[in-house]
Structure formats: C-alpha cells, structure tokens
Amino acid sequence: MTAHAIDPTAALGPDTTFGEGCVIGAAVTLGRGCRIGHHVVIHDGTRIGDGVRIDDHATLGKLPMRAANSATTKEQELPPLTVGDGCIVGTGVVLYRGAAIEVGVLMADLCTVRENVTVGRKTIVGRGVTIENFCAVGRFCKLESESYLCAYSTLEDRVFIAPGVVTSNDNFVGRTQERFKHFKGVTVRRGGRIGAGSVTLPGVVIGEDALVAAGSVVTRDVPPRTIVIGSPARVWRDVPVEQLLENQGWVDS
Amino acid sequence: MTAHAIDPTAALGPDTTFGEGCVIGAAVTLGRGCRIGHHVVIHDGTRIGDGVRIDDHATLGKLPMRAANSATTKEQELPPLTVGDGCIVGTGVVLYRGAAIEVGVLMADLCTVRENVTVGRKTIVGRGVTIENFCAVGRFCKLESESYLCAYSTLEDRVFIAPGVVTSNDNFVGRTQERFKHFKGVTVRRGGRIGAGSVTLPGVVIGEDALVAAGSVVTRDVPPRTIVIGSPARVWRDVPVEQLLENQGWVDS
Amino acid sequence: MTAHAIDPTAALGPDTTFGEGCVIGAAVTLGRGCRIGHHVVIHDGTRIGDGVRIDDHATLGKLPMRAANSATTKEQELPPLTVGDGCIVGTGVVLYRGAAIEVGVLMADLCTVRENVTVGRKTIVGRGVTIENFCAVGRFCKLESESYLCAYSTLEDRVFIAPGVVTSNDNFVGRTQERFKHFKGVTVRRGGRIGAGSVTLPGVVIGEDALVAAGSVVTRDVPPRTIVIGSPARVWRDVPVEQLLENQGWVDS
Secondary structure, eight states, X not given: OOOOEEOTTOEEOTTOEEOTTOEEOTTOEEOTTOEEOTTOEEOTTOEEOSSOEEOTTOEEEXXXXXXXXXXXXXXXXXXXXXXXXXXXXXXXXXXXXXXXXOTTOXXXXXXXXXXXXXXXXXXXXXXXXXXXXXXXXXXXXXXOTTOEEOSSOEEOTTOEEOTTOXXXXXXXXXXXXXXXXXXXXXXXXXXXXXXXXXXXXXXXXXXXXXXXXXXXXXXXXXXXXXXXXXXXXXXXXXXXXXXXXXXXXXXXX | OXXXXXXXXXXXXXXXXXXXXXXXXXXXXXXXXXXXOTTOEEOTTOEEOTTOEEOTTOEEEEOOOOOTTOSSOOOOOOOOOEEOTTOEEOTTOEEETTEEEOTTOEEOTTOEEOSSEEEOTTOEEOTTOEEOSSEEEOTTOEEOTTOEXXXXXXXXXXXXXXXXXXXXXXXTTTOSSGGGGTOOOOEEOTTOEEOTTOEEOTTOEEOTTOEEOTXXXXXXXXXXXXXXXXXXXXXXXXXXXXXXXXXXXXXXO | OOOOEXXXXXXXXXXXXXXXXXXXXXXXXXXTXXXXXXXXXXXXXXXXXXXXXXXXXXXXXXXXOOOXXXXXXXXXXOOOOEEOTTOEEOTTOEEETTEEEXXXXXXXXXXXXXSSEEEOTTXXXXXXXXXXXXXXXXXXXXXXXXXXXXXXXXXXXXXXXXXXXXXXXXTTTTOOSGGGGTOOOOEEOTXXXXXXXXXXXXXXXXXXXXXXXXXXXXXXXXXXXXXXXXXXXXXXXXXXXXXXGGGSOOOOO
C-alpha cells in the first residue's frame, strides 16, 4: 500500500516525504522538506510552505458544507488554503479552503479552522479547538485545548484563551431576522487573557492586557489591565504588574 | 491507490462517486447522486439515501464498544444505521449502527451520534457535538459546536442548543444501584433554547419556547416562555414577544 | 485495497485481524486475538497486548509535536506506547508514544492520551476526552465525555469526572518566568468526584470521596467526604452515606 493518489498537477518540493495512503489534489503546492503522515488528504489548490509537518488523517483544504437550515454560511468563492513555512498540523486536524495560516503556527490534534479565517504567526491552536468562520486571530496567541472561538471573533496579538473557554455571537439566540445584522463574537485586545472554562456573551470586548478569571461569565466589556471575576463578571482588581505583557521581555519576532 | 474495498453485496446508486481508499461493507445501500470523500468507512448493512455528501475520514455504522466497567451499555441487537436523503456528513464524523437520521440533516465535522438515537429532519448537529445513546432529537433543531447531549435526553422540534452546553443524567454521580432506575437527561420542549456554556442537571425539563441564558446552571424545571439566568438559574423575565417561535414565520417543511 | 503496509519487523500474534489500509510500523508488537479496524496507524515500537480492539482511523504511538512557542513541551526520549490486554481503542483516537495504558481500559472515540501519562486498569476514558502530558490516572476511574484533564494532574483510583469538566494548571495564566515552577493541575483523591461542567483552578485537591456539584468553580481544596457547590464552591454538606465508596460493594479487581 505504498501507492498514493498524487495528482500529476501537484508541485512537490524537494526532500518532502509522504506516509502511506495520502491523497494530494490538483494544483496543490508543497514546499521543501515537508513531512507528511499517513492517510493525509490535501484538497485541490492548497498551498503549503517549507518544512511543514502534517500528521496522520489530517484533512487540508476542505470545502465548506452548507446546511439546508444554516443561518450564516453563504455560497462563495474561496481562495485556496495557505499554510506557512514551519507550521505543524496535528492528527485528524481539519483546515478549510479559505483559511490563511501564517508561518510557525501549531495546530494540535483534532482542531478545526474554518473558511475566511486568518491565523497569525507562531500562534498555538490547541487540541480540539474550533475556530469558526470569519475570525481573525493574531500572532503569538495561544488557544488552549478545547476552547471554542465562535464566528465573527477577533483576537489581537499575544492573546491567551485557556482550556474550555466558550464564546458566543448571537444575542437573539437563533430568533428574529434582526439578528443577522448583529452577529458579533468576542474581541480580545492585545495581550488579553480569558481563564479556563469562562463563557463570553456576544459582542463583548476584553481590553488590552485584561484578564478574565477562570469560570467567569463575561456579560460586559472588560477594561484594560483589569481582572474580572464571577458570574456575571465584575472588576476585581488590576492585573499584577509582573504579569503585564510589557514586563515579559517578549519580542514579537 | 484508486482501488477501493467495496463489498460485492453493496448496492450503489447511479451517479454516486467515491474518493480514494473507501471501505464499503456488506449489504450497504447507497442512493443515487451521493458524493463520498476519501478514506470513508461504511460498515455492514448501513442504508444511505439519495444525494448524501460524506466527507473524508468519516465512519458510518460503527458497532458500539462495551467497557468491562460500563454502567449503561448492554449487549443488544441493533438495526442498521439509516441516513436520509440530502444529509451532509462532515469530516471525521462517527455514526453508530442503531441510529436513524432523517432527511436533510447536517452532521458537522467530528461529531458523534451513538446507537438508539433518532435525529429529525433538517436538524443541524454542530462540529464536535456528541449525541449519546438513547436520545431523541426532533426536527429543525440546532445543536451548535461542542455541545454535549447526554444519554436519555429528548429534544423536541425547533430546539436550539448553543455552543459548549453540557447536560447530565445521573443525580447519584456514579454511585448506588438505585441510580440505574433514575438515569434521565435533559428534556427540551418545542422551541426551547439553552445558551452558550450552560450546564443542566439530571432530569430537568426546559419548557416550551423557554430560554436559558448563557453561562447558567439549570437545577430545576424552566417554565414555558420564560428566561432563566444564573447559577442556580432563576426566572428573570418572559421571552420577548418578537423572539417567540410563533412569530418567526417558520414553516415546518 | 486489501494491501497493508505492515513493517516486516512487526510481530503479530495469532488470530489478530486487520481491516483495510492499516499501517503498522517497525518493531510494533501486537498480541493474540486483536481486532484492528480500517485505516488504523500504529507507529514504530508500540506494544499492544492480547485481545485489544482498535477501531477505524485510530493513531497509536504518535510522536509529540513541539511548537516554536510552547511553554512546557521539551525534547525528550520517550518509551514506546504500551496498551494492555483487553483494551478498547475507539474511532479516531490518538495515543502518544510515552503513554502506558494498563489492561481493560476503554478509550472512547476521538479521545487523546498524551505522552508521559499512565492510565490504570479498567478505567474509562470517554468520548473526546483529553488527557494532557504528565498526568497519572488511577484504576477504575471514569472520565466522561468531553472532560479535560490538564497537564500535571493526578487522579487516584475510582475517581469520577463528569462530562465537560475543565481543569487548569497555571495560576499565572501564561505570564512570568515564575510560573514554570508552579504548574500544577488537579489532584483528586481516591473516590473523588467532579460534577458536570465544573471548573477547577490550578493546584486544587479534591479530598477522598468528596463531591463537587455540577456547574461549580473550585477555587480551594475540598475536604474529604464533603459536597461543595457554587462559584466559588463552598461546602454544602456531607456526601450521603449510601453514596460513599466503602458502601458500594466494589472490589478492585
């Protein structure tokens, strides 16, 4: 079973290796030195950089599914999926056509990145994470395991989303025509952090370098550099100075 | 690798196409115009309607697993999995033998539907959703991404379950013989809605067209057409008239 | 497509069967009477006992991924993955090299067990569960569907983790160098239980046979044999006598 189904129009870089049973579609480009696992499926037109690791059973460049009953997914022309140099794509990951992944991003096992999404360089997308459509995720972010980023969300750079965080975008909870004008997920400003298992209501803005304590329910905007806690979340105190982003000595490179 | 393993007793409709490396078991029936992805596995006896899309790495008709230590899974004869016309089955989805899926259902990537489950027409089962065994899910429901429906739950028609909702069915939390008589999940009446990240205790009933606000913990039954909020959830106010199901102009067809 | 890619150095026991398209790496050992599904990938050196069931699309013995930006994953030599007699490995499961799974463990669909983890005999790891690296899980535990066990956690024997539980291990939420000295997940003593959708803060200890009520946020240690509830969780009352572990008549065999 060393045979593969590699379309003759695919362009494969030197020193790129394949496991068993891979399927590589038409006009796919793969850079040099990539390491592709077993049973990996890469759909037509996907563009993958140099030195990318893709693990078993991953699916790249998938076309969206349209439900008879969907509120938000429209027919559309999508640009090819792009995956930057040095990215790591885990086992069973699903990446959609119409996503753009910058260099050095880790996408852990069983995560999903939908169409019309950008993910900035060196961000970590944790195990089982979902990034829904129409999201912009910055650089050096961490979305930890099993966190959920709903459609129409924005994470600026250096944002930290802890495990099991749930975000939401529809204040009308699936009712009224009015709701289609207002879908809005979470916005987290540079360096903002959301603690484990917290829930954010539609449209809330987490201010720059602010922190939502674990287990909170965020119903209102969170001021910069403050910690909020509880259900509903209230301001508790300032973020400790030693935890501020500016005091970490991190360089955005 | 264009070879497949299609059992000679499988009945394949006209205009149905297969990706690479599919495995189609004995006595499987597939309707006309289906589009089957790569590395799809369909187990013996599964019955699939017309115009069904099944994406890469999906598994249909899986037999249950029985733990040495399981409290609820018994040996049983299960009818074949049935999947209605026009359904969409996402990447990495797992559907069990003994589930019955009506027409036009969307089962998004990485969701699981267990045995002894019915899912009504045009319902959307979101990304990563689990529907455990012995559940009945109505028509035109939406179970959004990463929500969890425990065993012995019932959703009537037009029910909306937001992302990250967690339900439970065992008030004895795994102790006593007594508990086996009382397993009961959530019951959501027609048009009931549960907001993002909420948790429901065993056996609660969410009344017709009621709404559980995001981040709540539901410990008691929720009256029809009311909104509950908090932990534990208390009645807050009536559902706004413009959000009532009867005012949406929806037709159940 | 009945061809497989079985490395000639793999040692396969009698009466072990394979589905289609399996990939079995170098020096893998498989016991007698195993039942291996379709498209299963078993990486080099993995050691599997007798009578093990492995379902479709599972991946065993995966090597860790190292993010450019990871706080905790170091380069290391890992011992081979070991899977004990009579284990069941569900569809799409991912087990890492460096995990040790004792006999009779059920690992349900789409769960993940990371490197440097031990799982005791007859434990149930539910659907979609994540057990992160550096965890010790005891015998006869149940981690129910979609629960999340963070790195550096310990579950003693007979622990029960309900669906959707989220644990955490970093009180510094990704900031300061100091945090690297303090990563600590949850510790649950023998017979401890955590209810559905609860969240635990870093380092908390759930006492022997204690119970965290569903939907709680646990910020402090929980005394033995007590029930805590709420956000933050407070002591409510003693665990009912009939629910105590010593009154279940269970034998640890």
